[in-house]
Amino acid sequence: MSGLSLYDKLWNAHVVHRQKDATCLIYIDRHLVHEVTSPQAFEGLRLAGREPWRTASVLAVPDHNVPTTKRDQEIEDPVSRKQLAALDENCSSFGVQKFEMNDIRQGIVHVIGPEQGASLPGMTIVCGDSHTSTHGALAALAFGIGTSEVEHVLATQCLLLKKTKSMRIDLEGELQVGVSAKDLVLAVIAEIGTAGGTGYTIEFAGSAIRNLSIEGRMTICNMAIEAGARAGIIGVDERTLDYVAGRPFSPKGDDWEQAKADWSKLVSDADAHFDKVIRIDINALKPQVSWGTSPEMVVAVDALVPDPEQESSDSKAEGMRNALIYMGLKAGQAVKDIVIDKVFIGSCTNSRIEDLRAAAIVVQGRQLAGTIKLGLIVPGSGLIKQQAEKEGLDKIFLDAGFEWREPGCSMCLGMNADQLEAGERCASTSNRNFEGRQGQGGRTHLLSPAMAAAAGIAGHLTDVRDYL
């Protein structure tokens, strides 16, 4: 009999009941809640006269709608204001802990979970948001759910699930200077496709993962969903334990010692079975950029925009043609010649302190190109913003002409005022380049924080390695 994978171990530890058809009732340890996908779930509880099962497992924070300016004033958009008020009302009436918009601990739900120690190794973690996969970087089984499931977890602390297949992606080699976790995950999605991970939980492994910081690992797991996988996970090592130690919700004293011993076992056994194993050599990896309207439409920065006529699959070629039209690009043009209008550095993918530092290194002593309409820096949480200010990063960005904003999801999905206008092109550190994602008619190029910073300085997409 083969050994157990990390996924097997996390799954087995949370099975409350197993039905004959292998559907399992899985216990959920942490439920993160935000304003967009929860109101209908709370309403469902009310209509059915149900109480939340265990409010201590729930942590709520407003992030999708919150403005990134003028936070001392009432929110201008009445519809957003109403949704944020609904979160307030639901949390207070059901007794759920919530960070207020102006609390220093507020931020993007996937940033604050790990930051607070609310997301811990060995946990099952859910949130009504697909990027919940982020928390898998801490060896937690974390995945996004719909609103019906949010209600189900609130009411029962469990979900009815079937185990997924498992895939291991070994990323072997050493990242070159100027190449980051974002480039790595974009390259993985380009390789396996946006449906490559559908039906799988992906464990990321290999020397490149071991050498990444926890924040870099979060960037990788965050985008597992863009490869179609509901969850991405990474085994525990010293870095994991160091990261978790001493955070507000982390175990203390004797609990810490016991937890540490337990968590050290959260790695795949050497003889664990995987349904699929992929190995990618990353030694020669260059900075990556998306050119199209799907996160698999990615090339190296020194490449040309691909030609649909060279694509063997008809349906893929058709998707590429649509993308070229929407993006206003021509097959065969150099990626580096693509002129941009706005820069967005932020989102649950890339708004942590290391991301801001990487961007600041490029920006320091330089100026945003005169043609750039807006350079937006949106830290992932109030605490990250505070830390960045302590290090003087805000000053570097402001001196270069960037705007330094309050934390939230911001232009990743433009539910607040931070949006692209039709036809505008953005160098963005976010996770999705879908049509209209950042604003109706807006055009998104996904890249790393350092690459986004360099694009802002140059006024067009460019190779950050020339700026280091």
Added chain:
Amino acid sequence: MQAFTTLSSSLLPIDRPNVDTDAIIPKQYLKSIRRSGFGPNLFDDWRYLDAGEPDQSCEGRRLNPEFILNDERYRNAEIILGRENFGCGSSREHAVWAFQDYGVRALLAPSFADIFFSNCFKNGLLPIILEPALIDELFIASLADAETSVSIDLESQTIIRDGKPMADFEVDEFKKHCLLNGLDEIGITLKYAEKIKAFEAAQKNSAPWLYSND
């Protein structure tokens, strides 16, 4: 939840791979705190030529004549015909609510994204995975003749076209049971309340730090 047993309907073909939930229901409509009313904004960016806002009436908005949703001949279709990786991206259940509100009861595609797939079942919609060749066949037929219709029988897991069985399809046994009977999953889970409590008691013992906030 509304039960699903059988359905006979024409098809609404959406001929694009990787249709994402941002396209199905754009961000601005997610500010609603209700579960209904999303139908008029289904595929809003593709369907209308002007930008839409929440709480705005869609009557009088400029329709995009190129988009199939605006083709009268497909107006009454209750089955979506899609391409691979249908429903990818955001977990927003509003995408399923928008289909439901528009009148869609089932979807046929070669593959679906996981969260969207799961959200469909929670709302009484049936997503069916079919072989790419069969999907191609239906696209050709439906685009040539909008009257092309199929019958879906969940109990026997078959699709019938022109009175003849066209394909069998797979469906998870438990999901099928819930769908056929319109069952509330929360009610089912709460039958195991004692087991959940026992799990918690054991976990509190083995990993007490998970309960330090209780």
